[in-house]
Structure formats: C-alpha cells, structure tokens
Amino acid sequence: xxxxxxxxxxxxxxxRLNQGDYASVKQYGLSPLEIAKSFEGSGLTHxxxxxxxxxxxxxxxxxxxxxxxxxxxNLIIDFGGGVKTRESxxxxxxxxxxxxxxxxxxxxxxxxxxxxLKEFGESKLVLGADCRDKMIATSGWLDTSGFEVHDFVKxxxxxGFKRVVVTDISKDGMLAGPSFELYxxxxxxxxxxxxxxxxxxxxxKQDLLDLNDISCYAAIVGKAFYEGRISLEELSKLEERxxxx
Numbered sequence: 351x352x353x354x355x356x357x358x359x360x361x362x363x364x365x366r367l368n369q370g371d372y373a374s375v376k377q378y379g380l381s382p383l384e385i386a387k388s389f390e391g392s393g394l395t396h397x398x399x400x401x402x403x404x405x406x407x408x409x410x411x412x413x414x415x416x417x418x419x420x421x422x423x424n425l426i427i428d429f430g431g432g433v434k435t436r437e438s439x440x441x442x443x444x445x446x447x448x449x450x451x452x453x454x455x456x457x458x459x460x461x462x463x464x465x466x467l468k469e470f471g472e473s474k475l476v477l478g479a480d481c482r483d484k485m486i487a488t489s490g491w492l493d494t495s496g497f498e499v500h501d502f503v504k505x506x507x508x509x510g511f512k513r514v515v516v517t518d519i520s521k522d523g524m525l526a527g528p529s530f531e532l533y534x535x536x537x538x539x540x541x542x543x544x545x546x547x548x549x550x551x552x553x554x555k556q557d558l559l560d561l562n563d564i565s566c567y568a569a570i571v572g573k574a575f576y577e578g579r580i581s582l583e584e585l586s587k588l589e590e591r592x593x594x595x
Contacts, residue, residue, distance in 0.1 A: 351562040351592045352396055353585055354428070354547065355389045356572035357382050357419075359412045360402040366573045368523040372406065378576050386419045392586040397425040398515075398549075398570050399447075404432025405454070413445040420446020428476055428515075434459070439466060443474075451515060453478030454488035456506065457495050467510055476547070477506050477514040484532070487519055499532070504540050513545040513567070521551030523573050528557055534564050555584050562592055 358365055360375055364382050368374040386397060399419065403411035409432045410416075416429055430451030433439050442450055452475055456463045467475055479499055480487045486497040503514055516536060518529035528551040537546055545567035552558060552574050561569045574580045 351558075351566055352568035353394060353558065353589045353592070354396040354398045354568050354570045355394055355575060355585070356398040356400065356549075356570050357385060358400045358402050358572065359415055359431075362412065362415065364576075365402065366523055366576060367402070372402070374523070380576075382415050383418050383422060386423050386425060388582060390423045390425050392582045394585060394589055395426055396568070397423075397427045398572075399427055399429045401429070401431030405430070406432075408432050408434055410438055410442060413441060416442065416447060417445040430476075430478055436462075436466070449474055449476050449513075451476045451478040453480060457486055457488050457497060457502075463506075464509055472510055472512045475511065477503065477511045478517075479503050479514055480517045480519060481532075482519040500536060500539060503536060503544070507541040507544055512543055513547060515547040515549050515570070517549040518551065522549070524551060525553040525573060525577065525579060527551050527553055528561060528569075530560065530564065533561070533566060537565055552580075554579055555588065558588055 363377045364380045365375050365377050399416060401410050401412045420427060426448045428449045428451055429442050429447035430453060433442055433450050434455045439450055452463050456477055479502055481499040484499050486495045486499055486502050488495055518532055521529050528548050533546060533548055547568040548561050548566045549570040552569060552571050558569055
C-alpha cells in the first residue's frame, strides 16, 4: 500500500477542514513547498494536493503552488479541485500535476470525462468519489447528487478507470478512523481492476496497518500528521514496510 500525504490549499495557505465544512478551516502556518520537501526527504513518493478554493469556485486557483512543488520535488502529484474544463485540465498538467482527480466533473459531465480518459489514458486520471451516507457529493462537498457510491465507482471502472479516491465525508478530518466497511465492500463488489485509495478518517498508525490488511491500494494521510497523531518517521517506516511486503 502506498502512503500519500495530503496538502489542502485555501487562499494560498495549507489548511484542513472538518467534514468538508469551509467554516471549520484551520490554518497551520506551514509552507506547502517546505512540507512537500519534507515528505520527499522522508522517502514518501506521492502527494495528494487539493485546491479547496478551486473545488468551491469551479476552477483551479492555486496552480502556482502546484508548480512550485512540481518544480522543486520529484513527488508524484495527484491534483484536484475545480478542474472542470479541458483548458483547466491542460493547465494543471502544465503546472506539474502527474494525475488529475476528476470529482464533481465526473458526476456532472460524464461524457467529457470519458473523452479525457480516451485522450489521456487511465494513468493520468483519478476518479474522485466523495460520499456522504453512501451518496456522491460534489462542488467541494457542498451538494449531494443522486448517485450511490458503489454504482458510481463501478460505472467508471467499467469504462476503463482504475484508480479511485474514495472519501467518506463524515470521517474526513474527524480523526475517528476510516470507513473500513465501505472500503471492504467496494473492493469486494466493484472490480478486480479497482485501485482504491482510502481517504478520510486516518487517525493513527494502526489505521494504516488495517487499511493495508483489507487491500487498499493507497491511503491518504492529512490531519493525523498535521495534528501530531502520526509522525513523519512513522509514515516513512510504514512506507518501507508496505513496499517490502
């Protein structure tokens, strides 16, 4: 299992939210670039970079930060937040994103996303499946769609997507543990091609061990690191352990 640290950006600052609530924004006073460098220096290879302003407004707002991190590290960057047009997709790739997460756009403009999949391939695109009570949410988690998460994920896996970031919004930022039952159900019932990236709720080292045990492809770690629940050294050692197994 790959450990993927998260950097969420709002108004140019590294922040975290609770359950996607923009009123709960907490700034950490940390440089996104310096934190990214520390992740790389500890042996981590991936980064989940989210433009929260972009997700809320509908177009990326923090491409300069993406570019800074891409230019000064070798991290594999999954970027998301407001990518809703081909122009913003290309701009995000040009700024240094290795992969783009398609979240709200996958709900609202399915044919467009499938065109991107055909043009760029599954290695460049990640499906974002953010859900509340198993229903897909959009627009920075401000709106709830009529799509059930299992059906939504399966429909895109059947079209050629492989990697899916699944976030249970009720768990995100709460440090109360991931949505294990949801992940086990998706892994069991969706497709053998699914590369499930667990997102939301990781609170401690044991959570990551348990996610590895249920065969998650990767796990995103955010608030647990920034709140001191998991150290960079622990993340580094776990990454080594998972790679060796």
